[in-house]
Amino acid sequence: MPFYRSHVLICGGTGCTSNNSDAVAEKFKEELKKHGLEEEIQIVRTGCFGLCELGPVVIVYPEGVFYNKIKPEYVPDLVEEHLLKGRIVKKYVYGETIEEGGKFLPLEETKFFKNQLRIALRNCGVINPEDIEEYIAMDGYKALGKVLTEMTPQDVIDIVKKSGLRGRGGAGFPTGLKWQFTHDAKGTQKYVVCNADEGDPGAFMDRSILEGDPHSVIEAMAIAAYAVGANYGYIYVRAEYPMAVKRLTIAIGQARQYGLLGKNIFGSGFDFDVEIRLGAGAFVCGEETALMNSVMGLRGEPRPRPPFPANSGVWDSPTLLNNVETYANIPPIILNGPEWFSSIGTEKSKGTKVFALGGKINNTGLVEIPMGTTLREIIYDIGGGIPNGKEFKAVQTGGPSGGCITRENLDTPIDYDSLINIGTIMGSGGMIVMDEDNCMVDIAKFFLEFTVDESCGKCPPCRIGMKRMLEILNKITSGNGEEEDIERLEELGNFIKSAALCGLGQTAPNPVLSTLKYFRDEYEAHIKDKKCPAGVCQALIQYYVDSEKCHGCARPLCVKNCPTGAISGVPKSPYSINQEICTKCGACMESCPFNAIYKK
Amino acid sequence: MTALLEDVKEKDKYKRLHDVIDAYKDKPGALIPVMNEAQEIFGYLPFEVQKEISEGLNVPLTKVYGIATFYSRFTLHPAGKYRIGVCLGTACYVKGSSLILDKIKEKLGIDVNETTPDGKFSIDSTRCLGCCGLAPVMMINNDVYGKLSPDDVDKILEKYK
Numbered sequence: 050m051p052f053y054r055s056h057v058l059i060c061g062g063t064g065c066t067s068n069n070s071d072a073v074a075e076k077f078k079e080e081l082k083k084h085g086l087e088e089e090i091q092i093v094r095t096g097c098f099g100l101c102e103l104g105p106v107v108i109v110y111p112e113g114v115f116y117n118k119i120k121p122e123y124v125p126d127l128v129e130e131h132l133l134k135g136r137i138v139k140k141y142v143y144g145e146t147i148e149e150g151g152k153f154l155p156l157e158e159t160k161f162f163k164n165q166l167r168i169a170l171r172n173c174g175v176i177n178p179e180d181i182e183e184y185i186a187m188d189g190y191k192a193l194g195k196v197l198t199e200m201t202p203q204d205v206i207d208i209v210k211k212s213g214l215r216g217r218g219g220a221g222f223p224t225g226l227k228w229q230f231t232h233d234a235k236g237t238q239k240y241v242v243c244n245a246d247e248g249d250p251g252a253f254m255d256r257s258i259l260e261g262d263p264h265s266v267i268e269a270m271a272i273a274a275y276a277v278g279a280n281y282g283y284i285y286v287r288a289e290y291p292m293a294v295k296r297l298t299i300a301i302g303q304a305r306q307y308g309l310l311g312k313n314i315f316g317s318g319f320d321f322d323v324e325i326r327l328g329a330g331a332f333v334c335g336e337e338t339a340l341m342n343s344v345m346g347l348r349g350e351p352r353p354r355p356p357f358p359a360n361s362g363v364w365d366s367p368t369l370l371n372n373v374e375t376y377a378n379i380p381p382i383i384l385n386g387p388e389w390f391s392s393i394g395t396e397k398s399k400g401t402k403v404f405a406l407g408g409k410i411n412n413t414g415l416v417e418i419p420m421g422t423t424l425r426e427i428i429y430d431i432g433g434g435i436p437n438g439k440e441f442k443a444v445q446t447g448g449p450s451g452g453c454i455t456r457e458n459l460d461t462p463i464d465y466d467s468l469i470n471i472g473t474i475m476g477s478g479g480m481i482v483m484d485e486d487n488c489m490v491d492i493a494k495f496f497l498e499f500t501v502d503e504s505c506g507k508c509p510p511c512r513i514g515m516k517r518m519l520e521i522l523n524k525i526t527s528g529n530g531e532e533e534d535i536e537r538l539e540e541l542g543n544f545i546k547s548a549a550l551c552g553l554g555q556t557a558p559n560p561v562l563s564t565l566k567y568f569r570d571e572y573e574a575h576i577k578d579k580k581c582p583a584g585v586c587q588a589l590i591q592y593y594v595d596s597e598k599c600h601g602c603a604r605p606l607c608v609k610n611c612p613t614g615a616i617s618g619v620p621k622s623p624y625s626i627n628q629e630i631c632t633k634c635g636a637c638m639e640s641c642p643f644n645a646i647y648k649k
Numbered sequence: 650m651t652a653l654l655e656d657v658k659e660k661d662k663y664k665r666l667h668d669v670i671d672a673y674k675d676k677p678g679a680l681i682p683v684m685n686e687a688q689e690i691f692g693y694l695p696f697e698v699q700k701e702i703s704e705g706l707n708v709p710l711t712k713v714y715g716i717a718t719f720y721s722r723f724t725l726h727p728a729g730k731y732r733i734g735v736c737l738g739t740a741c742y743v744k745g746s747s748l749i750l751d752k753i754k755e756k757l758g759i760d761v762n763e764t765t766p767d768g769k770f771s772i773d774s775t776r777c778l779g780c781c782g783l784a785p786v787m788m789i790n791n792d793v794y795g796k797l798s799p800d801d802v803d804k805i806l807e808k809y810k
């Protein structure tokens with residue numbers, strides 16, 4: 050292998066790629082060539098580092114200097130100064146990694162990384178996901194080798210049980226137990242399936258693992274297959290994730306070439322291969338029984354359980370189904386032992402959890418924290434707090450199946466059980482922060498619109514009941530709410546939860562019920578006072594000119610931008626808005642240079 | 650001349666479709682993968698394509714149609730030359746992506762899932778595009794635009810006019 054004196058890691062995750070990191074990489078190649086440095090310095094395209102907010106991200110080793118927001122134009126400077134002359138270019142370095150005296154902090158010691166523990170994301174942003182050699186250099190496929198040459202299937206299952214690992218796809222079912230059920234099920238043909246449908250509309254953990262470290266999932270599926278007695282697997286990925294599909298395809302090809310998939314792996318007599326199946330855009334297909342129908346080429350409608358997939362899944366054979374992140378935890382558990390894993394986390398929730406932190410927060414991106422970390426640490430230490438000096442209002446976890454966490458519960462340790470206690474769920478890892486400008490009734494409506502849209506229509510409580518709930522919410526946000534509506538929502542919600550066939554319907558009322566519990570006053574303001582306190586619901590707000598702030602411009606921008614001619618007045622005295630004509634488009638507010646227009 | 654060219658292109662698409670059908674024919678559960686590829690090739694699934702798939706894989710046409718209408722990725726009408734996808738994922742929504750969508754709808758005079766009469770633009774609402782750090786986000790074909798405000802819409806659309 051050639052020896053490089055320096056490595057330039059350029060993020061090739063979806064966030065940075067959308068921010069033009071491909072052009073940055075091209076420019077690096079060009080400049081290195083120009084200076085004759087191609088033999089000395091290696092460019093590595095990695096998966097997501099987690100700090101997508103700062104993209105495109107470039108890290109230079111051995112120093113570990115973290116450059117952020119790099120544009121192609123900056124590259125000549127960077128190459129010449131840093132790579133040729135050895136001088137770090139301070140103006141492009143991420144501020145948090147520069148200490149007061151001007152010393153550089155390694156990335157791992159910044160606030161964002163210090164409180165994280167990366168197990169599932171161990172290789173993301175570290176290796177080139179399109180090169181199996183790099184995965185192998187990080188102990189990749191070593192766990193599979195160990196399992197196939199030293200352990201019986203039951204040994205493997207015992208280790209997973211003992212580790213305390215629970216499913217990361219949402220429900221938190223003990224993984225080892227699921228493996229045991231599938232192992233014990235009768236049948237000669239069995240399957241393993243990876244759920245990479247990632248349906249939560251504001252989350253991208255699984256996607257980043259597939260894009261940044263696809264081999265970890267393939268290796269884990271092979272281990273699982275050996276443990277339960279399967280020799281074929283399906284990875285069910287959303288078609289909307291083209292980069293993940295591409296990297297998985299490359300990874301599967303390379304694994305076959307290296308004999309890590311196929312016949313007689315590690316000379317053990319064990320055969321295993323996998324195939325990718327693309328989802329076609331239906332949230333309900335993330336539900337395990339619907340997913341299996343979809344793999345079989347049917348409409349992705351859930352089927353009643355039992356029978357559970359462990360006994361009758363794909364092609365009616367015993368099937369083990371786990372989530373991407375669940376799988377990504379398996380190789381380190383095998384290599385480091387179950388005691389290591391169970392020493393991390395809380396009593397009933399072991400290990401770590403990856404969250405996609407987004408919304409009104411300074412550091413949006415991917416974070417992996419030990420179970421038991423408090424929400425306060427995630428938001429204020431790792432996430433860097435709320436932007437623009439706004440006030441924190443709530444965090445939503447669990448997406449369309451979850452609920453919200455308010456200020457009072459900021460010190461709750463994050464684990465499966467304590468989140469349920471405060472009325473939400475761990476979910477698959479979406480974590481959306483909201484500030485004072487977000488209306489909680491509107492957020493509830495947002496999730497409900499999503500679930501109504503995604504209901505498969507098979508059972509009436511979900512199909513009809515959810516529509517009724519949405520109608521009521523629409524009534525409330527348009528200013529026609531009645532006092533009884535709150536009770537109606539609660540009644541309907543609880544009924545749907547108990548009567549729906551699958552997890553989609555059983556959890557879909559949660560965002561409404563949870564906001565009703567913690568933000569009832571906001572609902573009441575919409576209903577009784579016909580006001581939206583956060584100023585979001587169009588029908589309940591009006592735009593006004595603040596006569597104190599209005600400069601009475603000679604050529605008023607507000608008047609120019611108003612599409613309906615609702616603003617009138619004469620220069621030098623405050624303008625005013627005719628509410629009858631105003632369509633509440635907000636153009637005036639955006640255009641006024643003195644912020645003289647407000648909404649209420 | 651152009652009509653002839655169109656005809657050749659169309660034939661080429663059907664040839665590619667038949668290759669796909671042949672490759673998957675004997676695999677169990679082939680229907681959805683084939684439909685996914687057909688969606689890629691044609692950009693939508695017109696009746697003739699559904700019929701070809703039905704015959705090629707030997708599954709009833711009603712089943713093909715059932716799948717086509719169940720999954721939101723499959724469309725029965727052609728999209729515009731420029732497909733605008735506004736992210737309505739949670740992270741983008743809390744940062745005001747619905748206002749971006751409203752502005753685009755107003756500018757183009759069409760609703761979500763519609764195409765302008767000249768066939769140039771169509772609007773989709775999508776879920777998380779995986780770059781929430783750039784929220785609110787939209788895509789036009791393969792170009793991503795992030796950290797948008799409704800004011801940016803005019804300038805961006807102008808580029809494609």
Ligand SMILES: Cc1cc2nc3c(=O)[nH]c(=O)nc-3n(C[C@H](O)[C@H](O)[C@H](O)COP(=O)(O)O)c2cc1C
Binds near residue numbers: 220245333
């Ligand atoms: C409506 C619905 C959507 C779901 N979406 C997903 C998903 O996108 N990804 C996932 O891993 N699990 C999803 N699940 C959970 C799966 O049914 C299943 O519990 C999980 O994939 C099992 O894997 P685990 O034990 O490793 O978590 C969903 C469940 C429901 C009810």
Ligand code: SF4
Binds near residue numbers: 506509512550551552
């Ligand atoms: S609960 Fe909803 S999504 Fe689930 S089976 Fe019933 S209708 Fe379909």
Ligand code: SF4
Binds near residue numbers: 612613614616630631
């Ligand atoms: S909100 Fe729109 S319609 Fe109303 S006054 Fe302002 S610019 Fe005119």
Ligand code: FES
Binds near residue numbers: 061099
């Ligand atoms: S995509 Fe580059 S840091 Fe996340």
Ligand code: FES
Binds near residue numbers: 250737776784
């Ligand atoms: S929610 Fe829009 S990119 Fe993630």
